[in-house]
Amino acid sequence: MTDAAPGPTQPTEGRAGPDVQVEAAFTCRGLTLGYGDHVVVRDLDLEFPEKRITAIIGPSGCGKSTLVRTLNRMNDFIPSFTKAGTCLYRGVELYDPSLDPVLLRRQVGMVFQKPNPFPKTILQNVTWGPMINGYTGDLRELAVESLQKAALWGEVAARLDQPALSLSGGQQQRLCIARTLAMQPDVILMDEPCSSLDPVSTSRIEELMDSLRERYTIVIVTHNMQQAARISDLTAFLEGGDLVEFGDTDQIFTRPLYKRTEDYVTGRFG
Amino acid sequence: MTATQLDALRKSSTRQWKEGSIHGVLMTSALLSILTTVGVVAVLAAESSTFFREVSPVEFLTGTKWTPLFDPPSHGVLPLLCGTGLIAVGSGILALPIGLAIAVYLSEMANRRRRRIVKPMLEVLAGIPTVVYGYFALTFVTPCLRWLIPSTEVFNAAAGAIVVAIMILPMVASLCDDSLQAVPASLRQAAYSLGATPREVSVGIVVPGALSGILASFVLALSRAIGETMAVTLAAGATPRLTLNPLESIQTMTAFMAQVSSGDAPSGTSQYNSIFAVGFLLFAITLFMNWLAQRVLHRFREAYE
Ligand SMILES: Nc1ncnc2c1ncn2[C@@H]1O[C@H](COP(=O)(O)OP(=O)(O)O)[C@@H](O)[C@H]1O
Ligand SMILES: [Mg+2]
Numbered sequence: 178m179t180d181a182a183p184g185p186t187q188p189t190e191g192r193a194g195p196d197v198q199v200e201a202a203f204t205c206r207g208l209t210l211g212y213g214d215h216v217v218v219r220d221l222d223l224e225f226p227e228k229r230i231t232a233i234i235g236p237s238g239c240g241k242s243t244l245v246r247t248l249n250r251m252n253d254f255i256p257s258f259t260k261a262g263t264c265l266y267r268g269v270e271l272y273d274p275s276l277d278p279v280l281l282r283r284q285v286g287m288v289f290q291k292p293n294p295f296p297k298t299i300l301q302n303v304t305w306g307p308m309i310n311g312y313t314g315d316l317r318e319l320a321v322e323s324l325q326k327a328a329l330w331g332e333v334a335a336r337l338d339q340p341a342l343s344l345s346g347g348q349q350q351r352l353c354i355a356r357t358l359a360m361q362p363d364v365i366l367m368d369e370p371c372s373s374l375d376p377v378s379t380s381r382i383e384e385l386m387d388s389l390r391e392r393y394t395i396v397i398v399t400h401n402m403q404q405a406a407r408i409s410d411l412t413a414f415l416e417g418g419d420l421v422e423f424g425d426t427d428q429i430f431t432r433p434l435y436k437r438t439e440d441y442v443t444g445r446f447g
Numbered sequence: 448m449t450a451t452q453l454d455a456l457r458k459s460s461t462r463q464w465k466e467g468s469i470h471g472v473l474m475t476s477a478l479l480s481i482l483t484t485v486g487v488v489a490v491l492a493a494e495s496s497t498f499f500r501e502v503s504p505v506e507f508l509t510g511t512k513w514t515p516l517f518d519p520p521s522h523g524v525l526p527l528l529c530g531t532g533l534i535a536v537g538s539g540i541l542a543l544p545i546g547l548a549i550a551v552y553l554s555e556m557a558n559r560r561r562r563r564i565v566k567p568m569l570e571v572l573a574g575i576p577t578v579v580y581g582y583f584a585l586t587f588v589t590p591c592l593r594w595l596i597p598s599t600e601v602f603n604a605a606a607g608a609i610v611v612a613i614m615i616l617p618m619v620a621s622l623c624d625d626s627l628q629a630v631p632a633s634l635r636q637a638a639y640s641l642g643a644t645p646r647e648v649s650v651g652i653v654v655p656g657a658l659s660g661i662l663a664s665f666v667l668a669l670s671r672a673i674g675e676t677m678a679v680t681l682a683a684g685a686t687p688r689l690t691l692n693p694l695e696s697i698q699t700m701t702a703f704m705a706q707v708s709s710g711d712a713p714s715g716t717s718q719y720n721s722i723f724a725v726g727f728l729l730f731a732i733t734l735f736m737n738w739l740a741q742r743v744l745h746r747f748r749e750a751y752e
Contacts, residue, residue: 286640287640305652309642310642
């Protein structure tokens with residue numbers, strides 16, 4: 178696995194890198210991440226194309242979360258976190274000392290593994306982010322729009338002033354997505370957003386992601402192979418600290434180049 | 448079941464005895480504390496009932512003059528209540544916001560090293576005997592106040608309120624810190640991921656999320672301020688007075704009780720009995736406040752389940 182060379186969007190047989198015509202939202206070059214002396218992923222080269230869904234798969238502990246948390250600088254809160262190499266967001270080094278992570282996170286939103294709505298009302302959950310960021314339009318209108326995009330509006334329209342914690346787990350996760358959408362981000366990072374949800378809620382979230390395709394750059398970490406295969410355009414497979422393979426989802430799941438990838442996606446690992 | 452099987456499973460009398468005795472010791476300790484409380488309430492009720500045979504509860508609760516040592520005595524508890532109120536409100540105004548600010552700093556802003564320095568300092572503050580605070584008020588706080596505002600009396604409520612504020616500060620800070628720490632880290636992460644600054648996360652998410660715990664700690668701290676005796680006796684004086692001026696000498700309920708019980712009232716007199724009536728009122732107030740704190744905390748627990 179070497180550099181992912183830009184090329185046409187259609188899957189092309191026998192290529193290691195994804196064929197990407199569109200611009201890259203993130204470009205990682207020689208990216209090494211770790212905690213203290215412990216190196217988690219080393220020397221990553223990959224690109225997350227704009228307006229595409231890129232899935233990151235791999236066994237647990239292989240550094241998927243570490244990688245996505247790097248993309249919106251959420252690792253800043255872990256004192257022992259270390260990083261070497263470059264990671265560009267639209268051509269700008271993410272860890273440039275003059276870059277303000279607060280402003281970055283307004284453009285690069287995140288949905289977490291466990292739904293984490295604020296202990297506020299449903300409406301306040303969606304409006305809080307835009308409010309603190311000085312949104313000048315009609316907050317309620319924005320909230321309605323975001324809830325609609327997150328496929329939650331029908332279920333909460335009549336109860337906007339009720340506590341968000343009164344919603345079911347699946348609804349809470351869609352609320353968290355609505356909250357992220359209300360920030361009008363460019364990128365949405367999702368770290369195993371369905372891992373605590375039942376199958377029905379999971380398929381609702383997948384439908385929702387499908388509806389967001391082409392409008393947002395989405396990076397989703399998932400340990401669910403079928404999910405990655407169903408929803409993503411590109412798939413990156415991490416294992417043992419390496420990016421084993423990165424390519425069009427179709428190719429990764431049907432014609433993987435490497436034995437390690439094949440073993441993992443077909444469930445013959447460990 | 449064969450005999451051997453039953454032997455293997457037979458109850459062991461030594462173990463039963465051990466378990467039983469532990470149970471007994473623990474239960475006795477629990478009973479002891481309940482009995483103490485019941486005893487205190489009984490004595491307070493009995494002695495105050497003697498007092499209320501001489502003085503009507505209405506006169507006690509609405510009278511504006513507290514001169515039980517005069518002849519004829521006047522038993523209006525309002526001046527004492529007012530003195531206690533001045534100390535509680537004054538110390539609350541100072542200690543609650545500062546305590547909360549320290550807690551937010553410790554919980555949300557300080558790194559681990561600073562936390563390790565500030566926390567023990569607060570605990571030392573909490574360990575200083577209250578009589579030391581009293582003399583600190585007399586020899587340092589009051590002179591400062593008199594230098595700032597020369598009309599300040601030698602004994603004054605403000606000095607009392609200031610030292611009581613210092614006394615309850617560690618409690619406010621530590622209890623608020625606990626409730627801020629109880630706010631799940633995932634909420635902070637959510638807020639940061641929405642482009643919030645540390646200030647916005649603290650003020651907009653963490654403090655509101657811990658609000659019930661914070662309010663409960665305020666109530667507990669105030670009930671501690673109300674019950675504080677030594678420092679206010681020394682600093683605020685012994686002049687029961689219905690006043691809102693913190694620069695005057697006043698007397699709190701506790702200070703009155705300390706004054707009378709430290710000597711000059713013979714048992715059985717109405718002066719002597721009056722301390723039980725005041726004590727009963729004080730007990731009722733702090734009980735109410737602790738109950739209030741429990742209620743508020745109960746709402747807090749519901750919030751994250
Ligand atoms: N905050 C942290 N401090 C130290 N080590 C961590 C921290 N978070 C994760 N790690 C370590 O980094 C490795 C990768 O973790 P993570 O990125 O969470 O993996 P994944 O999301 O793929 O399961 C693991 O070995 C984990 O123990
Ligand atoms: Mg993870």
